[in-house]
Amino acid sequence: ETGVTQTPRHLVMGMTNKKSLKCEQHLGHNAMYWYKQSAKKPLELMFVYNFKEQTENNSVPSRFSPECPNSSHLFLHLHTLQPEDSALYLCASSQRSSVQNTGELFFGEGSRLTVL
Amino acid sequence: QKEVEQNSGPLSVPEGAIASLNCTYSDRGSQSFFWYRQYSGKSPELIMFIYSNGDKEDGRFTAQLNKASQYVSLLIRDSQPSDSATYLCAVNARITGGGNKLTFGTGTQLKVEL
Numbered sequence: 001e002t003g004v005t006q007t008p009r010h011l012v013m014g015m016t017n018k019k020s021l022k023c024e025q026h027l028g029h030n031a032m033y034w035y036k037q038s039a040k041k042p043l044e045l046m047f048v049y050n051f052k053e054q055t056e057n058n059s060v061p062s063r064f065s066p067e068c069p070n071s072s073h074l075f076l077h078l079h080t081l082q083p084e085d086s087a088l089y090l091c092a093s094s095q096r097s098s099v100q101n102t103g104e105l106f107f108g109e110g111s112r113l114t115v116l
Numbered sequence: 117q118k119e120v121e122q123n124s125g126p127l128s129v130p131e132g133a134i135a136s137l138n139c140t141y142s143d144r145g146s147q148s149f150f151w152y153r154q155y156s157g158k159s160p161e162l163i164m165f166i167y168s169n170g171d172k173e174d175g176r177f178t179a180q181l182n183k184a185s186q187y188v189s190l191l192i193r194d195s196q197p198s199d200s201a202t203y204l205c206a207v208n209a210r211i212t213g214g215g216n217k218l219t220f221g222t223g224t225q226l227k228v229e230l
Contacts, residue, residue, distance in 0.1 A: 042120065043160070043204070043220040056217060090159055103148045103208040105218060107159035 003027065006091050006108035013081065014116050021076040021111045023091030030095060032074040033105065034066060037088040049074060081115045088112050119143065122205050122221035130229055135192040137224050139205030142186065149181055149188045150206040154223065160204055164190060195228045202226070 004025045013019050025032060034046040048056035049068040063085075065077040074091055092105040121140045129135045137151075148167050152160035166172045166179040166188065178191040192199055202223040209217045 040124075040222065042222045043206075043218075045217060045219070048217065103150065103218065104162050104165065105160075107161070109159050 004108035029093035
């Protein structure tokens, strides 16, 4: 496999459920990201991990809990979500090196989440 | 004021014409600027980035940057129906500790008509 892969691609959950989104990158990158994309809104940065360490939490509610066990894997654990959390959740990765770092993000195909 | 502002469109151009997409940003300290293309139901993909004032050309695409005016644009020459997509402007701020913080606009929907 190549690139950034996300599972599941579609998820429907109730407000009391607990589920997780998974992201894996095969690009050898050091930084991984979660973004939220809602209709008519800009992509919203949620979390940034660099070498497994969280370097950015963009004031995300605690019902979203990220986990980064290594530089290739990123999870987003979901619990007691609200209907307004329904959105496309995009994972991305990038290279950190200050010399090579163009700032380019490589996105996965996204996980479409619906909260009932 | 929005951090990165784009006209949501849709912008309709005939096939073969030049499509001009515009973006303004609020942070004067921004260093790098990106154009991503997103087809419906797909994830964004990078098509151009630019760091320096002026023009940068890549095939049919030209990115233009004016830091004094806090303005970045994307020109698509000889527009094709396959160019129909939403174009996202993004501005980069480095994060202490590593990684990048790309701030995105809402995107401009481009429709290239036959």
